[in-house]
Amino acid sequence: MSTDICWARWLAAVCAVAVLALGAALVMLSIALSRASAVPGTGSADAGFAWDMAAHHQQAVELSLIVRERTTDEDVRRLAYDVINTQANQRGMLLGRLAAWGLPKSSQDPPMAWMDHHHMQHRPHEGALMPGMATSSQIEALRNAKGTAAEVLYLQLLTAHHQAGVTMARSGSMLAKDPLVKDLAASMRTGQQAEVELMARLLEQRGS
Structure with a gap:
């Protein structure tokens, strides 16, 4: 297997992990904002x-x-x-x-x-x-x-x-x-x- 193919697969895996991490972060942020907005203010x-x-x-x-x-x-x-x-x-x-x-x-x-x-x-x-x-x-x-x-x-x-x-x-x-x-x-x-x-x-x- 060529170095270029290995590099491409590694890069794709890194991108996939990054996308998943970003998605999880956005979900957590959405939940936090939802909870914050649900708390009545003064x-x-x-x-x-x-x-x-x-x-x-x-x-x-x-x-x-x-x-x-x-x-x-x-x-x-x-x-x-x-x-x-x-x-x-x-x-x-x-x-x-x-x-x-x-x-x-x-x-x-x-x-x-x-x-x-x-x-x-x-x-x-x-x-x-x-x-x-x-x-x-x-x-x-x-x-x-x-x-x-x-x-x-x-x-x-x-x-x-x-x-x-x-x-x-x-x-x-x-x-x-x-x-x-x-x-x-x-x-x-x-x-x-x-x-x-x-x-x-x-x-x-x-x-x-």
């Missing part, structure tokens, strides 16, 4: 929803813990217990997603900016950062109430809280890209709407 609806709903849930848990100390009514205490467990768990899932994305647990951006809905514009006041959230005065009033008065105030505050939460969850399920966040938002919408209907019946039973 300006995404996913991150905005996670930040806002985590804060929203935190107050619902706070209201529910308070009312369980202010009444012995089993129906209201059972509702409060369900809210505490459900929303604390959902809040943990949202914070977990933020951690997985390498984002902080909270944001300095204005609440609700990710929604871009004019009807959701809200001016924070007295600790009520978002629509439906109770003010500091309302929370203090709940702490000072007891019995039926505490039950009615809690149900009224949580109804407004949930109604705003349902609107936020609806937007989250439509605007978010992360499958887990979309599914979680849809679940929140269904669950909170059902509790709004339950609270309407409980308020009616109490003449409110």
Whole structure:
């Protein structure tokens, strides 16, 4: 076999290896870019929803813990217990997603900016950062109430809280890209709407 033929075969083999290596590198780069683009950034609806709903849930848990100390009514205490467990768990899932994305647990951006809905514009006041959230005065009033008065105030505050939460969850399920966040938002919408209907019946039973 001539030297020219050997050289040609060697060159072809080297080229083939180089092509395979380049192809593998391009595949790896494509995967890396795909993963990077799949991670929501600070300006995404996913991150905005996670930040806002985590804060929203935190107050619902706070209201529910308070009312369980202010009444012995089993129906209201059972509702409060369900809210505490459900929303604390959902809040943990949202914070977990933020951690997985390498984002902080909270944001300095204005609440609700990710929604871009004019009807959701809200001016924070007295600790009520978002629509439906109770003010500091309302929370203090709940702490000072007891019995039926505490039950009615809690149900009224949580109804407004949930109604705003349902609107936020609806937007989250439509605007978010992360499958887990979309599914979680849809679940929140269904669950909170059902509790709004339950609270309407409980308020009616109490003449409110």
